[in-house]
Amino acid sequence: MLKHLCLLAAIQRFSIKSKPFCVFDTHAGAGSYVVNDEQVQLNGEFKTGLTRLVSQKETSIADDDPLLNDYISTLSRFQEQGVIPGSPVLAASWLRAQDALVAMELHPTEFEKLQNNLSTRALQENVCAQIALHHRDGFEGLVGVVPPAQKRGIVLIDPPYENASEYQAVYQTIEKVLKRWPTACILIWYPLLSQRAGAKSGRSEQLRDSLAEIALSGLFYAELNVSEKSADNGMFGSGVAVINPPWQFAETIAGALQKLAKPLSATSIKTHWLVELT
Template identity: 30%
Template structure:
């Protein structure tokens, strides 16, 4: 339990998919001159080193963000490209931001950020890189349930577990129902892996039945190495920001051409 460490997978194709959508959604939300709340249930660390032993061991970043930048998958002005360029200017050319640091770059001084992380090694890592965030060393589902509806009420919750806890597939639909009932104006975004055994299907079926107007976006890609179970990346978004479907269509074209 709690053996997953994202440093081995930072910047991979799933990260690119997730972070391109996250940045696009936050970019839209911050256009309105009213403060917002941003919450994450599984924050990980704020910053990763793609030249580190973990990343070079798997090579997943080379097939993900490195290829994306080389081939121009992010057009000029894309919020993820802006965040990545700024963060590499501060931390070096091999830096890759986790979702908390991407959010911190896009949010404004009067926005609120609450980050939960239960993994002991990961929980120690965000603090130096996420100034102004409230860090919670606890179960992220407990944190979100306690804080929602947040103040300010506008905002977004990112649910991004590793799914090493297999019961997450069963409990997440009920959790999202509870949060949406309490926070009906919040954007609730769930990232999940597409696995060769299709274990995500029942979870997404349940969510789609309860939230028929939500955004569902999935992309496929080849396994990172022989025998690797992840064959794609998915995002399910309740109350998606206006215009995000243009970004999903763009990403679908990119991944279809891989």
């Protein structure tokens, strides 16, 4: 939810200007998921996130917070259809006709689902006139397709981090992208892992801090913890680091997270500039 909220905030800030822009999603997955799917029900994560937040729709949680209100309204619309939206489907529903979405997914089965879900969603919502899907590795693919013709754009990088090598791949990919496209707004999602994760514990924080070496024009991050950091909890929270965040992005996210804390039973929220905007 933190990842999606940051994506919406970036899209809304970019949409202030009429000029088109492009959103890149490097690890798109299936795009969306059916609530009554057996695997989704078995996992049950949506019950502590999406379901809790949508149940707040009629309360004051989103009062005076346009970002949070728009996000909850979007989730509510999808929930009524029995769908849990992923980042590419959400981006498609938020983009304008003049904007574009480029979504990448390497796994063949997930890519086939992505094709079906985005085609259906684009037709139903009549949004995002330009959608390009790439069956390829997101790290390699992103470097190969930037900068976009639109010149303006947002990149979402959120690999599963199943292998420790993915942390280095994220850093190297961003370094290459910034050389080709210095003005890119790049959102990097990362898990916060306890000692239970073994060698991966602390790697996200190391990655986040190391980005300051290459994010010379601005680096902000937001973190949301849903449990205390202890060996028993495994993944106790997550974060999103943002390179070249758009104007007022940090203030917008900080305000929304304060309101999200209670319904998501967050134990702590942190927002911080590692590199101030220049």
